[in-house]
Amino acid sequence: MTSYLIRNAQLLGGPAQDIHIADGVIREIGTGLAIEADVDIDAHGLIALPGLVDLHTHLREPGREDAETVLTGTQAAAKGGYTAVHAMANTFPVADTAGVVEQVWRLGQASGYCDVQPVGAVTVGLEGKKLAELGAMHDSAAGVRVFSDDGKCVDDAVIMRRALEYVKAFDGVVAQHAQEPRLTEGAQMNEGQVSGELGLGGWPAVAEEAIIARDVLLAAHVGSRLHVCHVSTAGSVELIRWAKAKGWDVTAEVTPHHLLLTDELVRSYDPVYKVNPPLRTAEDVHALREALADGTIDAVATDHAPHPAEDKDCEWAAAAMGMVGLETALSVVQQAMVETGLLNWEGVADRMSHRPARIGRLSGHGRPVSVGEPANLVLFDPAYRGTVNPDSFATRSRNTPYRGLDLPGRVHATFLRGAATVLAGELVEPGELA
Amino acid sequence: MMRHLVSAADLSRDDALLILDTAEELAQLSGRAVKKLPTLRGRTVVNLFFEDSTRTKTSFEVAEKRLSADVINFAAKGSSVAKGESLKDTALTLQAMGADAVVIRHHASGAPARLAQSDWLHGSVINAGDGTHEHPTQALLDAFTMRRHLNPGLGNDLAGRRITIVGDVLHSRVARSNVLLLQTLGAHVTFVAPPTLLPIGIKNWPCEVSYDLDAALAKTDALMMLRVQRERMNAAFFPTEREYSRRYGLHAGRLAKLPEHAIVMHPGPMVRGMEITAEVADSPRCTVVEQVANGVSIRMAVLYLLLGGAVFTDSPAEAARTETRTETNEAAQ
Numbered sequence: 001m002t003s004y005l006i007r008n009a010q011l012l013g014g015p016a017q018d019i020h021i022a023d024g025v026i027r028e029i030g031t032g033l034a035i036e037a038d039v040d041i042d043a044h045g046l047i048a049l050p051g052l053v054d055l056h057t058h059l060r061e062p063g064r065e066d067a068e069t070v071l072t073g074t075q076a077a078a079k080g081g082y083t084a085v086h087a088m089a090n091t092f093p094v095a096d097t098a099g100v101v102e103q104v105w106r107l108g109q110a111s112g113y114c115d116v117q118p119v120g121a122v123t124v125g126l127e128g129k130k131l132a133e134l135g136a137m138h139d140s141a142a143g144v145r146v147f148s149d150d151g152k153c154v155d156d157a158v159i160m161r162r163a164l165e166y167v168k169a170f171d172g173v174v175a176q177h178a179q180e181p182r183l184t185e186g187a188q189m190n191e192g193q194v195s196g197e198l199g200l201g202g203w204p205a206v207a208e209e210a211i212i213a214r215d216v217l218l219a220a221h222v223g224s225r226l227h228v229c230h231v232s233t234a235g236s237v238e239l240i241r242w243a244k245a246k247g248w249d250v251t252a253e254v255t256p257h258h259l260l261l262t263d264e265l266v267r268s269y270d271p272v273y274k275v276n277p278p279l280r281t282a283e284d285v286h287a288l289r290e291a292l293a294d295g296t297i298d299a300v301a302t303d304h305a306p307h308p309a310e311d312k313d314c315e316w317a318a319a320a321m322g323m324v325g326l327e328t329a330l331s332v333v334q335q336a337m338v339e340t341g342l343l344n345w346e347g348v349a350d351r352m353s354h355r356p357a358r359i360g361r362l363s364g365h366g367r368p369v370s371v372g373e374p375a376n377l378v379l380f381d382p383a384y385r386g387t388v389n390p391d392s393f394a395t396r397s398r399n400t401p402y403r404g405l406d407l408p409g410r411v412h413a414t415f416l417r418g419a420a421t422v423l424a425g426e427l428v429e430p431g432e433l434a
Numbered sequence: 435m436m437r438h439l440v441s442a443a444d445l446s447r448d449d450a451l452l453i454l455d456t457a458e459e460l461a462q463l464s465g466r467a468v469k470k471l472p473t474l475r476g477r478t479v480v481n482l483f484f485e486d487s488t489r490t491k492t493s494f495e496v497a498e499k500r501l502s503a504d505v506i507n508f509a510a511k512g513s514s515v516a517k518g519e520s521l522k523d524t525a526l527t528l529q530a531m532g533a534d535a536v537v538i539r540h541h542a543s544g545a546p547a548r549l550a551q552s553d554w555l556h557g558s559v560i561n562a563g564d565g566t567h568e569h570p571t572q573a574l575l576d577a578f579t580m581r582r583h584l585n586p587g588l589g590n591d592l593a594g595r596r597i598t599i600v601g602d603v604l605h606s607r608v609a610r611s612n613v614l615l616l617q618t619l620g621a622h623v624t625f626v627a628p629p630t631l632l633p634i635g636i637k638n639w640p641c642e643v644s645y646d647l648d649a650a651l652a653k654t655d656a657l658m659m660l661r662v663q664r665e666r667m668n669a670a671f672f673p674t675e676r677e678y679s680r681r682y683g684l685h686a687g688r689l690a691k692l693p694e695h696a697i698v699m700h701p702g703p704m705v706r707g708m709e710i711t712a713e714v715a716d717s718p719r720c721t722v723v724e725q726v727a728n729g730v731s732i733r734m735a736v737l738y739l740l741l742g743g744a745v746f747t748d749s750p751a752e753a754a755r756t757e758t759r760t761e762t763n764e765a766a767q
Contacts (some may be wrong), residue, residue: 196636197610200566
């Protein structure tokens with residue numbers, strides 16, 4: 001296996017140090033290391049972070065390989081600095097059986113760019129009626145611990161209660177897509193000033209908050225672990241803050257786009273801004289940033305949602321919801337959180353690696369960057385300034401809201417258990433250097 | 435003058451008055467034996483209607499023909515659109531056929547804006563009603579009608595006139611375009627509706643809001659009744675048709691409370707017995723039929739100003755069309 005000596009990297013943004021990687025682990029950390037390695041990397045000015053962990057990725061395979069495959073999705077993940085992603089269950093067929101989650105897991109193993117941890121559906125076919133075989137998915141080779149009907153809300157209170165209770169047997173967690181279905185029939189964008197003017201069906205904040213309020217109470221009642229997907233409103237933040245203050249086992253994630261963009265962008269009627277939950281107001285963005293900074297929101301999760309061109313190259317109402325996000329997440333977080341002084345790089349490592357790994361119970365990821373640990377690492381250049389060009393993406397889809405936008409920073413290198421998946425910003429084929 | 439008419443917000447006061455004044459001049463034509471002008475001879479205007487609409491489509495068609503344009507009616511029903519063709523491919527097809535202007539009616543809010551911003555076609559885009567968003571030519575013909583009654587004369591605006599708009603504001607593209615244009619022209623707008631039929635955020639619109647029709651009547655120069663679709667009842671926007679009529683319908687008793695000079699307007703189609711009684715609809719104070727006639731003049735003015743004369747010889751639309759023709763010639767060789 002290729003060994004690396006990374007010289008003068010700023011560990012979690014701290015003083016420059018050398019990191020020696022060999023045989024998949026971090027061998028040594030220090031200044032001026034005199035070690036022979038196969039590859040020397042001058043990391044002057046680069047930040048070293050633990051490999052990022054995404055709790056919320058749509059890899060689309062099986063079923064929508066025109067939008068993304070496990071291979072292209074994990075390549076995008078590697079380019080974004082990720083070493084593990086949680087693949088959401090809304091595939092065709094739905095990942096609601098041991099067979100499908102094992103298939104996705106094996107495709108991830110075969111890719112080699114990034115670990116793929118499948119998420120299992122909570123209910124059969126995401127229909128919210130009947131529990132899927134959660135235990136079988138957990139006992140499968142995929143070892144599922146995160147269950148979600150993402151894209152749809154588990155809106156039946158009894159089904160939600162049972163799911164929360166049932167997964168306790170194997171330390172599972174239910175990741176809820178909080179969206180009250182009746183309040184969001186025909187919803188096209190955030191309900192507020194802009195939706196009223198544009199004549200687009202509103203997606204009110206209360207539809208998210210009502211479900212979160214119910215779910216934290218349910219989780220408290222049955223003593224279970226709840227994770228809230230893509231929190232998007234200031235009111236949701238208050239509810240989660242309250243639940244955490246009660247000592248309840250509730251965690252939450254926010255997407256990069258909800259940390260940066262607002263519903264004012266919808267005025268263009270360009271469906272690249274159509275996403276679920278929708279872009280909210282500047283007040284919501286502010287509250288989400290504060291909540292991520294103070295830890296009320298535990299993690300940044302991309303909700304990477306690739307769609308083929310024809311699903312966005314149309315009128316707003318006909319367009320699919322979702323944005324790709326793996327390859328821009330760290331840059332967006334730098335802009336929204338680091339350059340605003342809300343988080344330092346240690347905080348970024350916590351919200352994008354340590355905590356998401358802990359929520360997903362991934363033992364090999366989100367580890368400290370220290371000697372003896374698996375060498376899952378990112379080298380990130382925060383000084384880089386560039387314009388987002390979707391043509392350079394590894395993802396199969398191009399539905400990014402950041403096209404043409406100047407975002408800071410870029411991933412220089414990613415290491416998955418000591419093997420480079422990205423070097424000098426370019427993908428490295430697995431085994432190429434081994 | 436701009437290239438497209440997508441929103442009433444696109445119009446400055448000068449733009450709006452130019453359209454109203456031009457329409458006033460063009461209206462003289464309708465009294466003549468020969469109603470046609472040669473202005474748009476050789477120009478192709480496509481009426482692209484994704485929604486059924488007899489009155490708006492006919493109105494545009496009459497306007498186009500009076501200006502001597504080549505008119506193509508592209509109804510979505512029975513065309514390739516019904517077979518799943520996208521808006522983009524439809525637009526590319528129209529572009530390839532050399533459409534100088536596309537008049538679009540679409541069930542999705544923002545579809546005309548998408549067309550205007552895309553590079554799918556290069557001609558002018560005229561919004562003939564998009565979803566629950568806007569219907570700018572309706573607002574123009576309404577303003578034209580109001581001006582004739584309330585402040586007649588070329589160059590005049592609607593400063594200080596009090597316009598009350600009643601009904602389903604939430605789902606109304608007429609209301610949205612009207613509030614924008616009326617504000618531009620200096621009028622004061624009051625919306626009257628049950629709270630369920632007002633959009634969230636309306637408190638920041640340039641208008642007043644009331645839940646009480648009777649209280650608004652005495653302070654009204656023009657009363658516009660919006661259509662209320664019966665199916666709204668099923669989504670619990672209001673309990674019954676009768677209750678709606680009692681609280682927000684216009685009947686003779688309420689008509690009598692309006693100032694004497696005030697007019698009653700309706701964009702049509704009217705639901706008689708729901709938002710307006712037959713007695714009021716047929717009264718001489720109701721301008722519904724006049725609005726239809728004015729609609730032709732307004733649409734002629736819009737087409738004339740967007741497409742007509744020397745204004746566009748060096749425009750991007752013209753350049754693009756020349757380019758396309760050259761490419762087509764090359765391809766033919």
